[in-house]
Amino acid sequence: MIIIAITGILMVAAYFIPWAPLQGVKGVMTSWIVVISAATVAMGFVYMTTSQYKLYQKNRSTLQLVYTVTPYVFFAGFLISALAYPGGSNSPEYRWWFTNIYSNVGATIYAIMYFTLASSAYRTFRVSSMEAIALIAGGMIYTLRQIPLFQVYIPWIVPLGEWFLLVPNTGGGRGAVIAAALAALVVGIRTLWGKEVTLEVSG
Amino acid sequence: MLLGILADGTLQPLILLAVLTAATYVYNKKAYAGEIKADQLREIPAIAAITEGVGKSVEENKPVHYAMGASGGQLYSQLVSMTLVALAFLNYIAKLCAKYEAQLIVHMPYQAESIPLIEAMVREGYKAEGKQEAFQPSCLRYYGQGALSWTQAVTASYDQEGVGLNLSIGIFYSDCPISLEMAKIKGALNVGGTGRWIMVYAFAMMCDYVFLGQEIYVAGAIISENPLMLAGVWIEDLGKFYSLLLLGVGLIVGLLGVSAAAALFAL
Amino acid sequence: MTKKNQTIWYKMGNIDYRWLYVLSLIGFILPVLQPLGLPVQVSSGTIGYYDAIDKLPAGSVVAVSFGASAQLLDEQEAQFLATWKILFQRDLKVLFYCPSQDGSLLLQNELGKQVIPESYGKKYGVDYVVLGYAPLGEAGEASMSINIRGVYKADWNNKPLDELPMMKDINAAKDIDLLIYFYTSCTDIEFPIRQWVTPYKMPTIVATLGCCGPMAVPYFPTQIQGFLSGSGMGTELEVHGKVPGPGALMSDAKNIGILPFLAFFVLGNLSYLGKRFKWGEVKTP
Amino acid sequence: MIWTDTLGALVAAFFIISVFTMLWKDNPVFRLGQQAVIGAATAHYIVLNFTSVYKNAIIPMMGGNLLLIIPLFLGLLMYTRLKNEIAWVARYPTAVLVGVGTGVMIAGTLRGQIIDQMKNTVLDLYNSFSAGSAMNVLNATLILIGTITAITFFTFTRKHTGLLGWSAKAGRIFLMISLGANWSGELVWYATQTIGRLSYIINYVIKIVILGG
Numbered sequence: 001m002i003i004i005a006i007t008g009i010l011m012v013a014a015y016f017i018p019w020a021p022l023q024g025v026k027g028v029m030t031s032w033i034v035v036i037s038a039a040t041v042a043m044g045f046v047y048m049t050t051s052q053y054k055l056y057q058k059n060r061s062t063l064q065l066v067y068t069v070t071p072y073v074f075f076a077g078f079l080i081s082a083l084a085y086p087g088g089s090n091s092p093e094y095r096w097w098f099t100n101i102y103s104n105v106g107a108t109i110y111a112i113m114y115f116t117l118a119s120s121a122y123r124t125f126r127v128s129s130m131e132a133i134a135l136i137a138g139g140m141i142y143t144l145r146q147i148p149l150f151q152v153y154i155p156w157i158v159p160l161g162e163w164f165l166l167v168p169n170t171g172g173g174r175g176a177v178i179a180a181a182l183a184a185l186v187v188g189i190r191t192l193w194g195k196e197v198t199l200e201v202s203g
Numbered sequence: 204m205l206l207g208i209l210a211d212g213t214l215q216p217l218i219l220l221a222v223l224t225a226a227t228y229v230y231n232k233k234a235y236a237g238e239i240k241a242d243q244l245r246e247i248p249a250i251a252a253i254t255e256g257v258g259k260s261v262e263e264n265k266p267v268h269y270a271m272g273a274s275g276g277q278l279y280s281q282l283v284s285m286t287l288v289a290l291a292f293l294n295y296i297a298k299l300c301a302k303y304e305a306q307l308i309v310h311m312p313y314q315a316e317s318i319p320l321i322e323a324m325v326r327e328g329y330k331a332e333g334k335q336e337a338f339q340p341s342c343l344r345y346y347g348q349g350a351l352s353w354t355q356a357v358t359a360s361y362d363q364e365g366v367g368l369n370l371s372i373g374i375f376y377s378d379c380p381i382s383l384e385m386a387k388i389k390g391a392l393n394v395g396g397t398g399r400w401i402m403v404y405a406f407a408m409m410c411d412y413v414f415l416g417q418e419i420y421v422a423g424a425i426i427s428e429n430p431l432m433l434a435g436v437w438i439e440d441l442g443k444f445y446s447l448l449l450l451g452v453g454l455i456v457g458l459l460g461v462s463a464a465a466a467l468f469a470l
Numbered sequence: 471m472t473k474k475n476q477t478i479w480y481k482m483g484n485i486d487y488r489w490l491y492v493l494s495l496i497g498f499i500l501p502v503l504q505p506l507g508l509p510v511q512v513s514s515g516t517i518g519y520y521d522a523i524d525k526l527p528a529g530s531v532v533a534v535s536f537g538a539s540a541q542l543l544d545e546q547e548a549q550f551l552a553t554w555k556i557l558f559q560r561d562l563k564v565l566f567y568c569p570s571q572d573g574s575l576l577l578q579n580e581l582g583k584q585v586i587p588e589s590y591g592k593k594y595g596v597d598y599v600v601l602g603y604a605p606l607g608e609a610g611e612a613s614m615s616i617n618i619r620g621v622y623k624a625d626w627n628n629k630p631l632d633e634l635p636m637m638k639d640i641n642a643a644k645d646i647d648l649l650i651y652f653y654t655s656c657t658d659i660e661f662p663i664r665q666w667v668t669p670y671k672m673p674t675i676v677a678t679l680g681c682c683g684p685m686a687v688p689y690f691p692t693q694i695q696g697f698l699s700g701s702g703m704g705t706e707l708e709v710h711g712k713v714p715g716p717g718a719l720m721s722d723a724k725n726i727g728i729l730p731f732l733a734f735f736v737l738g739n740l741s742y743l744g745k746r747f748k749w750g751e752v753k754t755p
Numbered sequence: 756m757i758w759t760d761t762l763g764a765l766v767a768a769f770f771i772i773s774v775f776t777m778l779w780k781d782n783p784v785f786r787l788g789q790q791a792v793i794g795a796a797t798a799h800y801i802v803l804n805f806t807s808v809y810k811n812a813i814i815p816m817m818g819g820n821l822l823l824i825i826p827l828f829l830g831l832l833m834y835t836r837l838k839n840e841i842a843w844v845a846r847y848p849t850a851v852l853v854g855v856g857t858g859v860m861i862a863g864t865l866r867g868q869i870i871d872q873m874k875n876t877v878l879d880l881y882n883s884f885s886a887g888s889a890m891n892v893l894n895a896t897l898i899l900i901g902t903i904t905a906i907t908f909f910t911f912t913r914k915h916t917g918l919l920g921w922s923a924k925a926g927r928i929f930l931m932i933s934l935g936a937n938w939s940g941e942l943v944w945y946a947t948q949t950i951g952r953l954s955y956i957i958n959y960v961i962k963i964v965i966l967g968g
Contacts, residue, residue, distance in 0.1 A: 003850035004857065011858020016217055018210040032826035033279045033855050035812045036316065036848050039830020041804035043315040046837065047345035048797050054341030067786055071794030078798030089802050095575065099540065100763040101770060101795050103572075105788075106351045106541035108774040109378065111952045114945035115778055116384035117938060118494060118731040119487040120408040125735055126742040134928045135407075138935025139942075140735070146680065146702060146943040149725040151511040158513065165684045167894045169936040171901015172929030173400055174872050176416045178902075179909035180398040181868035182442035183420035184284035185220075186435045188861045189227050191287070191853065197429045198290045198324070199853065216865035245911045278849070279856035281863045287853075313800060316852060319836035319845040347796025348803065355774065355789040362781035377941060385777075388487065404934040404941075415930065417909045440912045446869060447906060453877035461881040468874035491778050495953075498946075502954050544951020545944055680947070681940035701947045716954070723950040724943070 001194040008192040074101070138164055214470040215449075222445050226438045233437075234430035241425050241433055249394055249412035250422050253370060256392040257299045260367025266306040268366050269296050270382060271373030272397070273346075273353035276317025282374045285398045286317065288423040289373030290324050295426045296370055297328025301337055308364065309343050310357045312373075318345070350378035358385045371395030371410075372419055375402045383409035396422075479748060483741030485734065493730035501722035508725050510718075515687075516706040519675045519696025520556065522648060528561040530647035531640055535611070535662070536566050536573040537653040542679060543576065546652065548704025548717030549677045550576075551584055553650060555713040558590035558598075563636050565646075567601040567622065569610060573652070574603035574626065595634040602626035611665040615643040615672075643670040650675050656682035659689065667693050677704075764964040771952050876902050901929035 007029060014026035048071065056068045078097050085091035089098075125136045144150040145161025190196050209217065233239055260267045271289035278286060293309065300307040311321055322343060329338040346356040358381060361369070369386035371379065375397040387393050387409050395406050396414025406413045414422050420439070424432035457464035474480060526532070534553075538546050557564050566581075568574040577600055581587070587598055594600075601622045604610060613621050618641050624630050631637045639645060649672050651662045659676060666672040675696040676686055683699025690697055698704055702724070705717030773788030808830075812823045829848035836845040876899055883891035907919055908926035915923045 001850070003847065004854035007851055007854030008858040008861075011855055012220075012861050015858075015862030016210060016213045017208055019208070028822075029851075029855050030859075031811060032823075032829075033852055035808060035823065035826035036830040036833075036852060037279070037314065038804035038807040038811070039827055040315040040318075040833040041801050041808075043318050043833065043837075044313065044345050044347060044797055044800060047311065047318060047343060048347065048793065051341050051344045054339075063783070067790050070787055070790040071797070074791040074794035075798040076794075078795055078802065082798075082802045089806055094802075096759060096763055097795070098799070099575075100767040101792065102349075102351070102799055103540040104767045105355075105770050105774060105792050105795075106349065107544060107948055108771045108952050109351045109354055109381065110541065110945055111949040112774060112778065112945075113377070113380045114942065114949045115491045115494060116380045116409075117405075117942045117945060118734070119490055120380070120384050120387075120405075121731070121938065121942075122485075122487070122490060122734040122738050124408045125738065127739055128742060131927055131931045134931035135935040138932035139939045140935075142936050142939035143728070143942055146700070146939070147724055147728055148510045148702060148705070148721045149508055151513075152509045155511065158511070162687070163894070164932060165936050165940075166687060167897050168901055168929050168932040169684075171898040172905045172926070172931075172933035173937075174876065174898070174902040175905020175909070175926060176400040176403070176930060176933065178446055178869055178872050178906055179417040179439075179443065180400065180420075181864045182223075182439045182446070183417045183435075184282075184398065185223055185442070185861060185864055185869075186227070186438045187284035187287055187420065188857045188864075189220075189224055190431065190435060191284075191857045192861075193227060193231075195231070195431050196287060197427055197432055198287045198294070212866065215870045219865055219869060220861070243912065245913075245915060277856070278852040279859065281860045283853065283856035283860050313796075315800075316833060316849070319833060319842070319849060322836060323842070345797075346793050347798070348800030349796055352789075352792040352796035355777070355785075355792055358777060359781065359786060359789050363786075380941075400933070401937055404938040407934050408938065421911050436911050440910050443906050443910060446873060447903065449870070450873050450876060450903070453873060454880070457877055457881045461878060461885065464877050464881060465874070468870060468877070488779060495949075498950050498953055499957070502950065502957050542948075544954075545947050547951075680944040684936075684940070700944060702943070719954060720947055720950050723953075724946050727946055727950065 005192050005194055138169060212469055215468065219445065223438060223442055226441045230434035230437050231431055234434040239430050239433045239437065241428065244421065244425065244436060247414065247418055247422050249414050250425055252392065252394050252412035253296065254299060256368025256370065256394055257303050257305050259392050260305045261303050263367050265365035265367035266308045267296065267300055267368045268308050268310065268361065269293055270310040270357060270371040272312055272375040273350040273378050274312055274376060275373035276312035276314030277374060278317055285374045288419050290320055291423045291427055292370065292372040293321065294324040294328045297325045298331050301329045301332035301334040307342050308360060310353065311343055311345050313346065313348050313353065350376060354378045354381045357382045361386050361389045361391065366391040368392050368394065373397060375399060380405045380409065474749065479741050479744035482737040490730055490734050494727055497730050498723045498727035501726050502719060505719050506722045508722050510705055510709050510721055512706045512710045513703065515690055515697045516703050516710055518691055519698055520707060520710050522673055522675045522695040523556055526562060526647055531563045531565065531645060532557060532648045532650060533646045534564060534566045534650045535652060536568050536577060537570045537658065538573045538576050539570060539654045540572040540575060542654055545679050545701050548701045548708060548715050548720060549698045550652060551715045552704060552707040552711055552713050552717065553677065554585040556711045558585065558587050558592055564598040565640065567614065568603045569606035571603045596636055599634050599636050600626045608661045608665060611661045615665055615670060617642060643672055646672065648673045650677065652677045654679055656685045659686050663689060663693055761964055764960045768956055768960040771956060905929050
């Protein structure tokens with residue numbers, strides 16, 4: 001708790017006071033935390049292995065064995081291409097793995113979200129109350145504003161969509177952001193005070 | 204003297220920080236004196252839904268899933284408070300699962316540095332119910348860097364292992380609509396929330412019970428049953444009062460001219 | 471109760487989501503197979519964006535801060551391909567730099583393949599230069615505006631900047647006539663505003679994701695002369711600048727792909743209203 | 756086209772399809788793809804962080820900056836969490852991370868998320884007066900009302916009755932519009948991503964790689 005208080009207060013002080021030694025300490029601390037967190041990197045591998053092994057223990061079929069081995073094959077593919085080729089993670093070999101698998105799956109995950117957003121709206125966008133109508137108005141009008149066909153044939157949808165976004169959305173969003181920020185600050189102050197229960201529980 | 208050593212534009216932030224710190228001191232004292240109680244707060248229905256969801260999971264013999272976001276283990280970013288709240292909920296859900304003997308699956312975020320805290324919260328939850336032996340490290344799942352593998356793996360877990368209650372609290376980015384909607388489709392009781400306003404819509408539309416924005420912090424205080432955390436809710440409300448006051452002063456000063464208002468906020 | 475469940479009102483509100491998924495997928499695939507060429511309305515942000523480039527005098531220097539993301543390529547590709555084509559069609563000097571690692575990767579993958587500067591009669595080092603990736607952030611943008619050589623000693627092929635003829639007289643904001651700023655993190659709009667627009671009154675246009683557009687709008691047209699948000703406005707630029715690209719297909723597919731969702735939305739509400747007026751049910755799912 | 760490009764396109768197509776099948780139901784193709792991605796993502800995380808440790812700690816240390824041994828050592832202490840008896844040691848490096856994180860959060864939140872929000876609300880209003888358009892004034896007033904009422908919705912220590920009750924109700928309407936707008940902004944972006952992936956499979960993988968068009 002003392003370490004948290006000292007490091008935290010130093011960082012806050014560096015924000016308020018432009019004193020060179022304090023800024024120096026801030027620079028050192030921020031570079032240290034990058035190293036500390038990066039050094040914990042293998043921890044993830046340990047937990048990945050624990051849960052993979054447990055899943056295999058539960059179901060010792062050949063198919064499950066294939067599922068269990070698969071992550072390690074791709075793990076090795078990535079690691080070898082980063083370590084064995086000149087340029088490391090900038091090598092064309094690593095970029096091949098990165099682009100075709102990592103980036104590509106990432107882009108597809110975003111694509112899938114269209115469908116989940118659509119089905120959730122089918123379920124919840126019902127004109128059942130003032131609040132629901134407000135939700136639908138904010139959602140549907142701005143959606144139509146972004147579709148070229150509606151921009152052409154219902155031109156007034158463009159200013160109306162923009163208005164929803166820039167006026168009521170801004171007002172509501174601002175209030176919500178301020179409320180959440182205050183709550184975050186209170187947790188922060190309590191943490192530096194040494195009274196954050198979560199950290200006490202976790203030792 | 205003080206103004207001389209302050210960086211430009213930090214007087215207003217300093218006053219706000221001082222107000223909140225002083226309020227922390229006063230309300231902590233009240234908390235120790237036993238004057239702060241959860242029943243003085245506005246009700247948040249989603250809290251009761253968590254216990255209901257654990258009961259549902261036991262009845263259906265399906266696991267309880269806890270997710271704090273693919274990138275929900277941030278310890279040294281501006282979102283650290285949300286990580287801490289998510290850990291408080293994790294401790295709570297671990298206690299409930301230990302108490303009602305429900306199976307718990309924790310989908311860990313990719314930040315490996317948060318794993319020690321996550322494991323400690325779950326262990327402590329089981330210990331608090333006197334059931335340390337029921338804790339299984341394999342309930343903590345890790346899926347590597349980024350949202351893509353996390354989203355896929357969490358969805359696969361709902362599908363393959365079943366889902367009774369899905370509790371999602373913490374830092375969520377654009378990835379959460381998939382996991383939330385899939386849990387819903389697989390028959391989960393979906394409960395959750397995030398402090399990131401831009402993503403709250405996903406929770407509002409996909410959850411059966413939602414914590415809207417700041418409500419996760421308030422609910423975190425209520426479930427902790429800790430007077431100091433509850434005192435935090437009063438401090439937050441005082442902060443809102445101060446903010447509205449500042450807004451009012453800004454509006455009055457603005458009558459003197461836009462530049463006067465701009466100068467006030469630039470302090 | 472069973473009887474109610476079999477009525478059309480119930481069925482319309484409880485269609486299996488997978489029908490929505492399949493129909494949407496078909497709606498997206500059809501225009502990809504057979505583009506329809508549906509019309510596009512060009513908005514003021516796009517016109518401003520185009521005009522900022524089009525009105526530059528011959529020989530002007532354009533800096534392109536290329537903070538693109540590989541995972542979000544689909545949202546940005548139409549924007550940057552159209553921008554490059556419009557730039558290379560004109561007598562301008564173009565300086566690319568990459569504040570994101572993916573930006574550098576995408577330039578390697580797409581410049582010279584999708585858009586070939588040489589086919590517009592441009593020569594590397596004389597008419598355009600590419601500086602690679604540097605983790606710039608806001609501080610880096612500030613440094614670029616003061617002293618480019620303080621950030622980049624060499625181009626992406628490790629060739630010292632002083633050996634490139636185009637770079638002879640270019641080293642700071644005063645040598646640049648237009649900034650085009652590509653970014654994917656919505657709040658990054660503030661970087662060029664604070665570091666280029668406010669101190670140097672630099673003419674600036676930006677290109678970003680659809681969801682970031684609302685945060686760019688308040689700066690238009692006072693601080694930025696134009697903006698593109700999402701592939702939709704990328705398409706508008708293709709149409710307005712007469713430089714066809716992948717955006718047209720995107721717009722067509724969006725027009726058709728969204729229809730199943732709109733139909734489901736209407737059905738869901740008809741179901742709700744039907745149930746409400748027939749049986750007085752007000753509970754929503 | 757060189758064979759690595761062909762293979763890359765086919766691998767990419769497999770992963771796109773495997774992810775899309777998730778919408779239908781769990782199946783072996785999806786599971787295989789998903790397991791592969793776990794391995795890939797874990798490896799990518801290790802590569803990124805190893806590079807970071809190497810650049811930010813090892814190289815400077817070899818250059819004489821021995822102080823960096825401290826964060827490296829603290830990082831290694833995190834692994835004590837793996838053994839129950841010495842798990843308590845991990846609290847020290849965690850404390851440094853949380854301390855710095857909290858400090859950064861407090862510093863960044865005070866102005867950016869609270870004071871500047873107030874500033875924008877006030878200045879928008881007065882600037883709208885100087886702009887002289889009634890519509891601008893109305894809009895800025897609505898933003899002001901939205902901000903105030905939304906804040907009142909988030910009060911918890913007072914019952915939402917009387918004036919506070921009305922204000923909170925109005926705030927909830929503003930909040931709902933905001934949620935809807937956020938939903939919409941993302942929906943259309945994701946539609947673009949869907950089209951992009953489908954176009955990649957149809958126009959590149961099938962038409963060019965497989966059919967050689």
